Structure formats: C-alpha cells, structure tokens
Amino acid sequence: MASSAAIARGGQPVVDARDLRIWYGSERGPVKAVDEVSFDLAKGEILGLVGESGCGKSTLGRGLLGLLPPGTAMDGALLFEGEDLLSVPRKQMLARRGAELGMIFQEPLTRLNPLMRISQHFEETLRTHEKGISKDEVRERALRVLRVMGIPPTRYRSYPHEFSGGMRQRLMIALALVLRPSFVVADEPTTALDVLVEAQIIRILHDLRREFETSLLLITHNLGIVAEACDRVAVMYAGKIVELGDAREVFARPKHPYTRELLRSTISLRTTGLNYIPGAPPDLVEPPPACHFHPRCPDAMQICATKAPLEQTEASGTKVQCWAADLAAGRVELGDDERAPLVREEISVADEA
C-alpha cells in the first residue's frame, strides 16, 4: 500500500518493496538478514532506516542495489518506477545501477581508487552511462555537482588521498549523484565521520531533494540524524520492520515497544540515568519464535511467544507489528491466558548473538 505521502504528492512511489527476503548461507544455517520486509518511497522523500548493529539494515541496502555477495538468495518484489527489478534479467537490473540507482557507502576513506584522479572517477562514471560524452561536458557536469557539495573546482584534478574524510564523503555523494539517480541508498554515511562533519553531510543529504528530487533511503543507527533529516522512519529488528511511519509521529508517539526503548536509551543533555535494553541482539539464524522481540520486550505477553503479530496500520498512518499495540488500539480480542504477561528468566548473561 503506497504511503499517504506518496498519494498526496499524486504519484506512483519511486520504490515499492514487497515482502523482500534476503538470506545468506553460514556454517550454522541460513542467516535471515531480511525477512519479509515491505516499504515504499515517494519521489523526493527521505526514509530513515534505523536499528541496532546486525539487524539486517545494511544487507537490505545492498540488496536493493544488487550488491550482495555470491551465494545470497533474494526474493520478493522490488518495484522501481513500476518495474520489478527482481524479475527482469540481471543485466537489465545492473544497467540501471549508477544512472538510476545510487549508493553512498559508509567508509569514505577507502571508497575512491587511490590511483585515479577525481576527474578520472567522474569521466569513468559518466562515460559508462552516456557513451560519447565529451571530456568538457563531463567536467562541466562534475563541477556543477561538486559546487553543490562545496568542493572548489581547483581540486578537480586532485587525488583522493589529498582530501579529508569529510570531503571524501562529499566526493562520494557527488559521484553518486552526478547522473541524477532517482533513488539513492545511503548506508551509514556519517558513522565514520566526526560530529561537525556529520552535520554538514546530513544537511547536504537533506537538501538533495530540493536540488535533485532524489528519493533517499538513509540507513543509520543514529536516531538524531533521523529526527533531523527524515520524512518517515522505519525501525528494523531481527530482519523485520517493526514500525514504519512519519518521523515526527513515531518519535512523539512510538507504538512498538522496541521503538520506545530505543528512544529512551538515547542520550541527551536531559539524561539523568542510563537506560538500556537488556539482552543482546538476536541470532539471525534462529531468531526467537513468533515475535522476535519478545525475550527483551517489557510489554511481552504469552501470545507474543506463540503467534507472530501481523502488520497493522494505526490511525495516524504508522504501520506496526505488535500484539501490545494491537491490543491498545482495540484491533484484537485476546483471551486472558494470551494476554497474561510473559514469564522469562532473568537475562543475566548476554547471549551469543
């Protein structure tokens, strides 16, 4: 179901992912990194994807661009501008990479080829997708993008190692955007950078929609960034999206216990005591049955350990997968033994993830 924002803008969503599954092999069995995830993204919209380390968000990001390691299996439907990328021949899907689908990676320091000048990076990218383009035109378009990123034209012929981390990230963004892709995945773009630089980069990403009308999937574990820059946010846990809705709404009135706990454990100047979620991130090979969060959930009920909750939509438009939320909103009727609080052993030692 397309988001209300997309409908409001009167268009088809740029990206419509339905029931995506991405599993990869390991010694102990298949790792269910992404387990039936659905979301959509309208034109010019920024969707934040948050979650703890190891919840599958990076895998999802890479899967959307087809950058998964060999041996990984992916299915579901990934509609990009109406066309299902997973059912077209792989070559076709790959052809759109760079031109229509872009990616901004996490570690900017190593993402540029140290032996090539910046100008050569741009030439390579532009020439791949627009054969026959002249060097001058490459230069012109590159400089235009670089100017938006705040990089002076005098540095056009420099080598990557002559730039600082923050500038290299800006170069990466420029390279990703020079072809004006309609959808960009930013995988923890500021994790490796210091706070001041981070603010600059986030501002740049935020302004992207104004400059380029790009739809952005911003993957991060930093809730502050999401609050600042994103229109909507998706909260991911153990391979599933547990809550998805308007950013301000979700932050003000979180419906899923995990979201609530995440927000509580964020440290701000007003923090007086440290909050944390007990236990460790779940094992993705054998996640806890039914609702994956039940071992660590403060609101867990008996039913949470036996039946998996279905995705429902709240009045505000937020989508959530939680029995407690369903109960509170009156969407379900639960028997007394089903809604009895779940009895668990004290979580005293961190489980092996």
Next chain:
Amino acid sequence: MLRVLLSPFRNTSGLARWILVAGLVITGIFVVCAIFAPWIAPYGFAQTGEHGRFPKMAPPSATHWLGTNDQFFDILSRIIWGARTEITVVLLSVIIAVVVGMPLGLFSGFIGGWVDRLLVFVMDALYAFPSLLLAIVFAFLLRGPLGGGTVAAALSLTAIYIPQYFRVVRSTTVSAREATYVEAARAIGAKNRTVMGRYLFGNVIQSVPVIGTLNAADAISTLAALGFIGLGIQPTDASEWGYDLSRALDDAQSGIWWTTLFPGLAIVLLVTGLTLVGEGLNETVNPALRKRRIRKVRLPSRASSALVEERS
C-alpha cells in the same frame, strides 16, 4: 578444541586444502626416504661396485633403475641417500636460524634504542643481499676450517635465514609493546611475562610454520645451488643432488639424460612439496586470503501468505 584447529581446514574451499595435502604427501615421501635410507636404497651412496665395478654412465636398467653416473655411483641410491642429506642440512639450518633469530628479534624489539637500530640495519642489509651470494660467501669462509661436510653447509645456510626470523619476531615485539590489547591486559592486572607470553607468542608462533616451510624450500634450492657451484658437500661425505648435477654438465652435450633428469627431479619435487605445504598453511591460516565457502541458500515458500491481509 580440535574443531577450532580444524575449522580453517573445513572453511576453505577445496583447493587450499588439496594444496596442503598434496604438499604433505610429497614431503612425507622424502622424509621417509631420509629416515629409512639405509634400508630402502639398493646401494650405498658412495658405493662403486658390488660384485665387480658398476658400469660408468649406464642408462636405466634392471640392476640400476635410474642408471649410473660418471663416478660409478648408482643414481637411485644417490637420490635416496640425498634425501637424508638435504633434510638433515635444511632442518639443522632452519632450527639454528630460528633459535638464533627469534631471541635476537625479541631482544632487539624489547630493548629499543641504538642497539635495536644497529641490529635492524645489519639485518636489513643481510636480507637485501642476494641470498645465494651470501651463502656463497659463508660457504667460502667455512670451507677452510670445517671442510666440506653437512655442518659447514648447514651453517652457510643459517646465516641467510636469521634475518627473516629476526624481523618477524622483532616487529611483533615492537607492535605488541604498544598494542592496545597489551594495555588492556595490563589494565586488568596481567603481568608483563603473561602478556608477552600469551599474546606475543601466539601471534608469532602462527607465522613461524609458514616462514619455516618456505625457508626450508628455499634452503634446499640454495644447498643444491652451492653443490652445483662446488661449494657444497663432497660426494664421499654424503650424497647431494646439486653436486651430482654439476657432474652432469658435460654429459648433457652428448645426450646422456639420466644423470641430469633424476637428481633434478628430486630437487623439484621436494622443493615443490615444501612450498605447497607452506602456501597451503598460509591460505588456511591467513584469514585475509581465506575464501569463505559459498553456501547456497534456498528460500522456502512463504508459510503465512494466507493470513496476510490483502494489500491494496
């Protein structure tokens, strides 16, 4: 514990494992020859006759499976006895190099200062020098007092390899001195000795087998080369493959091939075997080169599709 030890074996894709196994098998054969030479070899290594003199430079036959050379020796016997020579010399030289080089590296890395810098300079110079030339120089020197026996040869080789062990141990010591895990260990109260012993040793000990086997491979080549030049072991002291090849120089022009082929083949096989072991170990031990086995995943059909609400 066993599983941990064997896990790199199981984790790598087949090729790395085959390499290791093949290398071990080949090397194993030569080791067997070396140990059991007196019982396996048909004749002695300096034996020139049994019931009457052996023929000179005879092609392979029933009595001499690989033929005889121009000194009336049986080639097969020379090869089997040669295995003993090669392995003894190489083992000796590698062990001495380790025993000298490692403590020296530890000491140098630990003490620092000008002593360390001087030692590093000298070792680097030795390391950069062409190893054969260095071996030649040492063999040249040691020939005088020690004669042409196994010990002299072993010592000539030792000198070339000391810098390798020195460097490895020294760099590990130096980095361990500063390493954060050492600080952390100290912070929780570990004694210096424990720290050095457990962390240092573990790191170093892992690279020694790889360096050692590759050293050994190189040592055999060098020993044979010395023998070829005439600075190796005398034929009457022991059998050495390189020396035999030097005698085959003249034969080559007249089409006599068995004096060349077999000793050389022995060298190739033993060096290859050792190299394979070293490379195989390297691939399994060095995680950067290891390639995770790709396990294909099949996604099962969706179980709960019937319960999911119809999507608009």
Next chain:
Amino acid sequence: MAAAKGSLPRYIVQRVLLIIPMIWVLLTLVFLLLRVAPGDPVSAAVGGKLDAQAMAAARHQAGLDRPMIVQYLDYIKGVGTLHFGKTISDNRPILDVIRDNGGATLTLTLGAFIFALAIGIPLGLLAGRRRDTVTDAVIRIFGVVSYAAPIFWTGLLAVILIAPLGWPTYDIASPETKFLVPAHTHILLVDALISGQPGAFTDVLQHHLLPCVTLGLLLSGVFIRLVRVNLLQSLKGDYVEAARARGIPERLVIRRHAFRNALVPVITVIGLQVALTMSGAVLTERTFNWPGLGNQLVKYIDARDYTAVQGLVTFFAIVVVIVSVLVDIINAIIDPRVRY
C-alpha cells in the same frame, strides 16, 4: 593539502642520497665477512705453488700485511674511485674483469627479466581473476614448479633436448663472431649490432635464447605468485565495490580498478627481485658456459681467490642497491601516495 609540485624531484633526490650509506654498510659487511675467515687469502689462493718467501712477497704486494683499519680505508677509497683491486690468482684488475664480462651478464638478466614479465604478469592476473578454478590451479602449480626447479636443471634439460636440433646451447656466440666483432661497448649484443658484420647479431641473439628463457622461467614463477596474491587483495577493495555501485561493467571494474591497483605494489616487489636474478645469473652462466660475471665469480671461488671474490661480490652489492633505489623512484612515479 594541495599537491606540492616538485615533490617528486625532491623524493628522487632523497632516495639517491640514500644510496651512499646503504652501499657503505654493505661494503663494510663484505669486508668484515671476508676478513673473518681463518687462514690468509694468499696461502689459500696460491699456497703450494710458491715458497714461503714468495708468499710473503705476494702478501705484501696485495697489501694484506697492513693493519686491518688501513686495509679497510683503502678498500673503501678504492671502491669510491671504482678501484676494486686486483685478483691474486691471475693479477688482473677486477675492473677489467667487470668490464669484459659485465655486458654478458647484463644482456642475460635483462632478457630473462623481460621474458619473465611477459609471462608472469598475464598469468598471475589470469589466475587471480579465475580464482579456485582449474585455470588457477594449473597456473599456480606452474608457478610453484618453475620456482622449485633449479635453473641448472632446467637449463641442462633444455640443452639435452635442444642440442640435437642444432640450436646453440653453449657460450654467448660462435668463435667466429667473437673473433670478428670489435669491442666498443663491451656488451656483445650491442657490439654485434653496430659492427655491421653479417649474421653476427643474429648469432648472438640465438645464443641468448636458451639462457634467457631458462632464467626467465624461474623468475616468472615468483612473479605469478606475487601478482596473483595482490590481485586477490585488490579485488576486495572498497573502491571496487563502490565502482560496481556506480554501474561500471564488471570487466572494466576488474581491469581498471583491480588489475591496475594490484600491479602497483607488485612493480616494486618485482624490481627487488634483482637479487634473485643475480643469484640465478650465476647459476645460469655456469650451466651454459656463459662468459658473464657469474661465471668469473665461480672461477675465482674455485681458485680460492679472496680479493677477486671480494671485489666481485662488492660490485654485485652495489648494483643491487642502485637498482632498488631506481625501483623506489619508479614506484613513486606510478603511485602518487608514496611521494608524501
């Protein structure tokens, strides 16, 4: 952090200046090593042929009865002025030996190197690209075996196989060519070319084939291994993934990002194989009776000629140092990161 223009020339100057201390250390090492030997060089070299008085005279002439430090300074000074001393056994200035035989070693090693690069690099890249396939296995086995096989063995086998075919397997040229070609550069190959003698150049070239290929095969084994490992490393590079994300086709990603970056460190290491090449040259020259410095070295070793061995080894050491500095400089030209 703008690019400092002229940092490359500065780097070059730095490296060149470094040659002097490096050579000095090696010289001292060689000097000490040879002096450490018990017994004295003269009796070793000519013992038995001369009586005690003549030996003392020879010792005096060779300057071996002076105090150690004087000998050392003299030796250093000599090397500085390119005076490597005189051989004991046949009283030739070592510089003459170098001049007469250096050219042969030079052409041999260069030819072998070129052959090794031409074979080693493509095969290494191929093996890395098709990791863990049959191609990879075959190439790697070839690499291992070619390094394991002693040069003198491969050379001898080649001689056994090729001699019956009439192709030259001995020496650097036929006796007539050697007689007819005048020595200008003292590099026979070049002299043959400029001499204008019909067939001389081809003759020398033909003689080069077998030794160069034999030595080259040995080197290629090393190169294959180096190139392959480096390619595997660079294929894991983050910039490789980023290039793929920009839609660059896979074959271009491999060629431009993986191959090229893999070769950069390899070039340095390959250049440093000059030490290996020299060892190999000594053995190759003995096998093919090649009139190069390696053969001379062996001859003087047989004669127990101390000063000759010292002089020649010193010369080799100097060549190694100079080449390694040159390689550093080339590396700086290719890889812009190194200059800083």
